[in-house]
Amino acid sequence: MQIGHQILTNPVARGLNILGDRWTILIMRDAFLGRHRFSEFRTYTGIARGTLSNRLEALVAEGLLVKKPYSESPPRFDYKLTEKGRSLYPWALLIWQWESQWTDQQEAGVPGVLRHKVDGHTHNLIPQCVCRHCREVLRYDDVKRVVTGEQSDISAQEISEKFGSQRRTRSQVTADADHALGHIIDIIGDRWTTLILAAAFIGLRRYDDFHQQLGIATNILADRLKMLLQMEVLERKEYQSNPPRYQYELTEKGKSLYPQTMAVRQWVLDCLPAAVHPFKLVHKNCGEDLAVDVICGECKQVPKVGNVEFDRHL
Numbered sequence: 040m041q042i043g044h045q046i047l048t049n050p051v052a053r054g055l056n057i058l059g060d061r062w063t064i065l066i067m068r069d070a071f072l073g074r075h076r077f078s079e080f081r082t083y084t085g086i087a088r089g090t091l092s093n094r095l096e097a098l099v100a101e102g103l104l105v106k107k108p109y110s111e112s113p114p115r116f117d118y119k120l121t122e123k124g125r126s127l128y129p130w131a132l133l134i135w136q137w138e139s140q141w142t143d144q145q146e147a148g149v150p151g152v153l154r155h156k157v158d159g160h161t162h163n164l165i166p167q168c169v170c171r172h173c174r175e176v177l178r179y180d181d182v183k184r185v186v187t188g189e190q191s192d193i194s195a196q197e198i199s200e201k202f203g204s205q206r207r208t209r210s211q212v213t214a215d216a217d218h219a220l221g222h223i224i225d226i227i228g229d230r231w232t233t234l235i236l237a238a239a240f241i242g243l244r245r246y247d248d249f250h251q252q253l254g255i256a257t258n259i260l261a262d263r264l265k266m267l268l269q270m271e272v273l274e275r276k277e278y279q280s281n282p283p284r285y286q287y288e289l290t291e292k293g294k295s296l297y298p299q300t301m302a303v304r305q306w307v308l309d310c311l312p313a314a315v316h317p318f319k320l321v322h323k324n325c326g327e328d329l330a331v332d333v334i335c336g337e338c339k340q341v342p343k344v345g346n347v348e349f350d351r352h353l
């Protein structure tokens with residue numbers, strides 16, 4: 040099964056290359072909570088000054104934030120969400136949803152309850168990822184994956200190197216994971232972990248396949264698989280008894296990360312030009328090519344940044 044290239048060049052990988060970084064995710068979370076000044080990002084995310092300015096510049100370069108001066112002397116800037124940045128809000132809501140379902144929110148650094156304001160009325164907001172065609176709630180097991188063979192101009196090797204050059208070191212990730220084990224940012228804030236997850240979503244199960252198809256060094260792969268097992272996103276199952284051989288399978292908790300992954304993919308397809316589609320994803324329920332929307336479970340409308348209230352600020 041030669042699918043490494045398809046994993047590395049698909050829209051999910053492209054989105055993760057922009058977003059699959061712990062600090063970037065924290066900055067976007069704060070931007071969605073209404074923060075827009077350097078000092079506010081510093082206070083709430085706890086990011087070191089140099090790293091923060093580096094990530095903010097990257098988000099400006101990607102067109103997710105726009106930088107505007109609000110004081111000339113000394114020079115100070117606001118970082119406001121662009122339309123492209125705001126269109127990631129559904130993804131942020133699904134991250135919140137996953138945290139509230141699977142973790143202790145007191146520790147997670149996310150609001151406890153979201154409320155949706157529509158026409159002067161408010162109700163609790165439970166975000167749902169639905170099929171754009173039949174409007175049924177998206178489930179991992181309802182999607183069929185077909186490799187189309189469409190190739191991108193970028194080689195898997197180049198992308199793999201790009202992931203490698205931007206990844207954080209092993210020791211940093213492990214230390215963070217020990218500190219806050221179980222939170223979604225430990226999974227989606229690390230490019231290698233997200234890549235392993237993306238590969239699991241399209242059917243990779245075995246250690247050798249992850250190693251060969253993704254080109255991940257064995258020590259990093261072993262470290263990330265161990266973390267995904269600890270977090271109960273993957274489970275180890277014996278597929279052969281003599282000699283015993285194991286493979287890594289998605290748990291229900293792991294499968295529940297699928298909607299946010301599809302929301303990233305949808306954002307890339309909707310907002311970034313000329314995305315490559317090496318996989319055809321088909322929603323089995325309606326037979327259409329998969330496209331998703333994130334809606335409010337109560338009123339079925341798409342929540343916008345200004346229409347959502349939080350019970351507390353962090």
Ligand SMILES: [Zn+2]
Nearest residue numbers: 170173322325
């Ligand atoms: Zn459908």
Ligand SMILES: [Zn+2]
Nearest residue numbers: 155335337338
């Ligand atoms: Zn609503």
